[in-house]
Amino acid sequence: MKKTFRGGTHPPEWKLTAEQPGEKLKLPEKVYVPILQHIGAPAIPLVKKGDEVKKGQPIADPGGFVSVPVHSPVSGKVVSIGTYPHAFGRDVETITIESDGADEWHENIKEDADWESVDAKTIRERVRNAGLAGMGGAAFPTHVKLSPPEEKPINTVIINGAECEPYLTSDHRLMLEKPAEILAGAQIVSKAVGAKRTFVGIEDNKPDAVSVLKKAVKDGKFDIKVVSLPVKYPQGAEKQLINAITGREVPPPPGLPMDVGCLVQNVGSCVAIYNAVRFNKPLIERYVTVSGHAVNNPVNLIARIGTPFSELVEAAGGYTKDAAKLLNGGPMMGSAQWTDMVPVIKGTSGIVVLNKEEAYISDEQPCICCGRCISVCPVFLLPTNIARLAEFERFEDAENLGALECMECGSCTYVCPSKRNLVHHIRFGKTSIMALKKKEAQQTKSKGA
Amino acid sequence: MADEKVEMNQSSEQGKSDNNQSGMNDNQEKSANSATPEATEKKKVADQEKTEVKAKPSKEKPVKEKKPEIPVRRFTLSSSPHIRDTDSVQKIMSTVTITLLPAILGAAWIFGFRALMLIFLGMAGAIITEWVLQKLFGAKTTVADGSAMLTGLLLSFNLPAGVPWWIPVVGSVFAISIAKLPFGGLGYNPLNPALAGRAFLLASWPLHMTKDWLPAFWWKGSGYGYFAWKVEASKFLVDGQSYATPLEVSKSALTTIKSENVPELVAAAHQTLSTVGDLLFDLIKGNVGGCIGETSALLILIGAAYLLYKNYIDWRTPFSFIGVVAIGGWIFGGTSFFTGDMMFHIFAGGLILGAFYMATDMVTSPITPKGRLIFGAGCGLITLMIRMIGGYPEGVSYAILLMNLTVPLIDRWFVPKRFGHKTIKAQN
Numbered sequence: 001m002k003k004t005f006r007g008g009t010h011p012p013e014w015k016l017t018a019e020q021p022g023e024k025l026k027l028p029e030k031v032y033v034p035i036l037q038h039i040g041a042p043a044i045p046l047v048k049k050g051d052e053v054k055k056g057q058p059i060a061d062p063g064g065f066v067s068v069p070v071h072s073p074v075s076g077k078v079v080s081i082g083t084y085p086h087a088f089g090r091d092v093e094t095i096t097i098e099s100d101g102a103d104e105w106h107e108n109i110k111e112d113a114d115w116e117s118v119d120a121k122t123i124r125e126r127v128r129n130a131g132l133a134g135m136g137g138a139a140f141p142t143h144v145k146l147s148p149p150e151e152k153p154i155n156t157v158i159i160n161g162a163e164c165e166p167y168l169t170s171d172h173r174l175m176l177e178k179p180a181e182i183l184a185g186a187q188i189v190s191k192a193v194g195a196k197r198t199f200v201g202i203e204d205n206k207p208d209a210v211s212v213l214k215k216a217v218k219d220g221k222f223d224i225k226v227v228s229l230p231v232k233y234p235q236g237a238e239k240q241l242i243n244a245i246t247g248r249e250v251p252p253p254p255g256l257p258m259d260v261g262c263l264v265q266n267v268g269s270c271v272a273i274y275n276a277v278r279f280n281k282p283l284i285e286r287y288v289t290v291s292g293h294a295v296n297n298p299v300n301l302i303a304r305i306g307t308p309f310s311e312l313v314e315a316a317g318g319y320t321k322d323a324a325k326l327l328n329g330g331p332m333m334g335s336a337q338w339t340d341m342v343p344v345i346k347g348t349s350g351i352v353v354l355n356k357e358e359a360y361i362s363d364e365q366p367c368i369c370c371g372r373c374i375s376v377c378p379v380f381l382l383p384t385n386i387a388r389l390a391e392f393e394r395f396e397d398a399e400n401l402g403a404l405e406c407m408e409c410g411s412c413t414y415v416c417p418s419k420r421n422l423v424h425h426i427r428f429g430k431t432s433i434m435a436l437k438k439k440e441a442q443q444t445k446s447k448g449a
Numbered sequence: 450m451a452d453e454k455v456e457m458n459q460s461s462e463q464g465k466s467d468n469n470q471s472g473m474n475d476n477q478e479k480s481a482n483s484a485t486p487e488a489t490e491k492k493k494v495a496d497q498e499k500t501e502v503k504a505k506p507s508k509e510k511p512v513k514e515k516k517p518e519i520p521v522r523r524f525t526l527s528s529s530p531h532i533r534d535t536d537s538v539q540k541i542m543s544t545v546t547i548t549l550l551p552a553i554l555g556a557a558w559i560f561g562f563r564a565l566m567l568i569f570l571g572m573a574g575a576i577i578t579e580w581v582l583q584k585l586f587g588a589k590t591t592v593a594d595g596s597a598m599l600t601g602l603l604l605s606f607n608l609p610a611g612v613p614w615w616i617p618v619v620g621s622v623f624a625i626s627i628a629k630l631p632f633g634g635l636g637y638n639p640l641n642p643a644l645a646g647r648a649f650l651l652a653s654w655p656l657h658m659t660k661d662w663l664p665a666f667w668w669k670g671s672g673y674g675y676f677a678w679k680v681e682a683s684k685f686l687v688d689g690q691s692y693a694t695p696l697e698v699s700k701s702a703l704t705t706i707k708s709e710n711v712p713e714l715v716a717a718a719h720q721t722l723s724t725v726g727d728l729l730f731d732l733i734k735g736n737v738g739g740c741i742g743e744t745s746a747l748l749i750l751i752g753a754a755y756l757l758y759k760n761y762i763d764w765r766t767p768f769s770f771i772g773v774v775a776i777g778g779w780i781f782g783g784t785s786f787f788t789g790d791m792m793f794h795i796f797a798g799g800l801i802l803g804a805f806y807m808a809t810d811m812v813t814s815p816i817t818p819k820g821r822l823i824f825g826a827g828c829g830l831i832t833l834m835i836r837m838i839g840g841y842p843e844g845v846s847y848a849i850l851l852m853n854l855t856v857p858l859i860d861r862w863f864v865p866k867r868f869g870h871k872t873i874k875a876q877n
Binding site for chain 2: 009011012166239243248249250251252255259260323324325326327331332333334335336337338339340352354358359361362365366367368369370371372374375378379380381382384385401402405408410413414415416417418419421423424427
């Protein structure tokens with residue numbers, strides 16, 4: 001029996017671009033680089049309007065420990081700094097750079113010949129300086145993950161190649177095209193945290209990636225185990241991947257993988273880590289799948305950070321007539337965009353365009369208590385009850401049922417026969433609970449003072 | 450830069466109006482905007498601003514007329530996930546109805562055209578009642594979801610084949626108008642409507658409900674034809690007694706053995722009991738008297754197997770229900786302990802229909818996996834008690850109705866352990 005987790009569901013795979021090699025997208029004329037591309041504090045701009053910048057030059061400094069710098073993805077001139085639409089859903093301070101077409105690297109970016117012998121501290125430093133944030137979608141600053149506190153030693157590193165979202169194939173292509181870099185990156189990660197075991201977890205709908213990586217492990221004599229996992233959503237969720245491979249259960253939030261001695265890195269992050277440590281290269285481009293039934297020729301692209309979605313969709317043959325919904329990320333957890341002006345950010349694993357039929361939102365019917373949401377919930381919650389409590393604004397009861405432990409994977413909403421927007425209601429509950437808590441904390445604080 | 454900002458405001462406003470067009474209600478929009486904690490905090494302020502924004506456009510109009518630099522293509526906004534499974538309530542209800550088709554055809558064959566008409570009357574009664582009442586009260590009609598049809602069908606399945614035509618009609622009217630709609634319709638009714646309808650009929654017209662049994666294939670003899678409508682159930686009296694269901698025969702025989710002192714009577718009862726025991730194969734085929742839909746266990750199991758395969762019903766409820774009845778029937782169902790006929794108790798009466806189609810009714814059964822096991826076991830226990838010591842020969846429907854009432858409690862008590870809490874416990 002193959003290793004897996006309890007719960008989960010089987011949305012259609014629709015991996016339209018699995019056979020398409022990653023193509024380099026032509027250099028954009030203008031890039032829009034937001035100072036917030038990760039979870040945490042936004043970066044602080046270093047440049048001002050009119051400044052000349054080189055490719056790879058830092059243009060914003062991290063705004064705290066849980067923050068990363070931002071680099072210029074092209075060489076050219078800063079034309080404006082101001083708010084601009086962003087994939088997170090609200091406008092964010094963005095540095096707009098006009099490319100000069102020369103695409104020149106900054107002079108500080110060169111290979112370290114002695115890269116294999118650098119210590120853990122240098123690795124963390126270089127990873128942070130390269131502006132790395134998780135490339136699987138959540139975009140958590142990578143160096144934070146690589147700096148576990150001493151009382152929580154990490155013994156297992158898991159490289160996430162599951163890619164369980166429908167449509168997306170960017171990680172799949174990366175595994176086929178850059179296996180050696182992924183494994184080298186994985187080894188750097190293991191070294192940085194002193195892990196004993198390293199796994200690569202891949203869903204078994206990508207047998208070619210499994211065999212390519214297995215071969216690369218053999219060729220490079222890596223001490224890494226490639227694990228094939230059954231196809232099931234959300235296999236690529238950090239906690240579920242750890243559970244499937246090691247059997248451990250990460251405690252609910254604020255519990256982190258490090259609480260059970262694990263660290264998970266996306267395959268894309270591994271390549272970026274390798275580039276950062278060996279070549280001092282910052283993260284300025286990434287694999288992006290442009291897919292969906294409402295683009296004409298779905299493709300995998302290698303795009304610069306800051307390229308507007310519109311240019312990527314154009315490279316995929318443009319929209320079909322009935323294009324209705326634009327997503328940053330996959331259809332299960334991705335966020336809907338109101339415009340294609342938004343730029344590619346570090347966590348953009350794919351751009352999916354849905355047609356009218358797919359984007360249709362049907363009316364909610366009453367819950368018939370079929371219990372499907374409960375059987376698919378990968379964290380064993382009662383989604384329908386929590387959603388109902390949130391709707392009635394009974395936030396305390398919702399919290400007692402574990403509302404805050406929901407990771408918003410969308411499995412419950414996907415299977416609901418009554419078409420209830422469960423995740424939506426739960427999200428509303430979660431944010432309301434957090435707001436209430438914040439208010440309470442403030443009140444006790446002011447009382448104490 | 451200032452220009453850019455104006456353009457942004459303008460386009461986000463356009464996005465908002467698009468949002469409304471795409472059919473999202475206000476509540477949805479609110480929480481879509483509050484995807485982050487900070488956003489919620491600002492929600493109240495934003496709500497206040499919203500009214501202001503509505504008033505603003507007249508002032509901003511000159512800015513709006515300025516042509517935007519980039520042609521703006523607008524997209525639908527909604528909260529994730531963005532794709533849905535194709536299963537719907539309607540599909541579930543119609544599939545359940547279709548899986549009952551073998552049992553319907555079986556009933557039509559065994560009990561004649563009459564049975565088919567009764568089923569039709571039950572279904573029509575339920576559908577028309579729901580539609581008329583919802584129209585009358587100005588509510589959204591939900592007949593299309595197929596649940597009323599299923600209620601009518603299941604109600605008719607629980608009637609003796611010889612009842613007058615108005616029995617299924619009155620029963621389904623009661624089921625929909627009293628047991629279902631007043632509570633809020635599908636999804637909110639605490640009791641299984643079909644069973645509530647049956648209980649009402651049993652309490653109101655006990656003679657029809659307990660004496661109108663017709664033997665299997667009655668239409669083949671006694672001068673009746675397949676399409677015969679007017680049937681006198683009393684014509685099928687056997688030895689001056691009504692033609693009873695196997696459970697009734699078995700129960701009265703057992704009572705005789707336990708209470709009578711006349712040796713001839715006891716011997717006769719033993720004789721009856723053994724012939725009833727030999728009925729097993731007939732029970733499975735449906736060649737016995739009983740309610741319209743519950744005679745042939747085999748035909749019901751065919752449909753149930755499909756539902757189990759499609760995951761439309763949970764195996765847990767029927768498993769624990771039938772399991773408890775089987776084991777209890779074996780221990781207490783005979784003349785002494787551990788001599789009961791396990792198979793007879795499983796296949797006689799309405800247990801198979803009840804366990805697979807009534808107890809598994811999603812709305813009125815618990816929602817958690819463990820809760821469903823408990824629910825089934827409770828149904829089994831009450832069924833046994835009614836069969837063994839109660840006044841009725843059969844107790845499946847009352848057992849399910851009584852357990853329906855415990856569902857909120859079961860749901861509260863048997864909440865699954867959440868992911869990761871095992872680790873917290875181990876660490877402490």
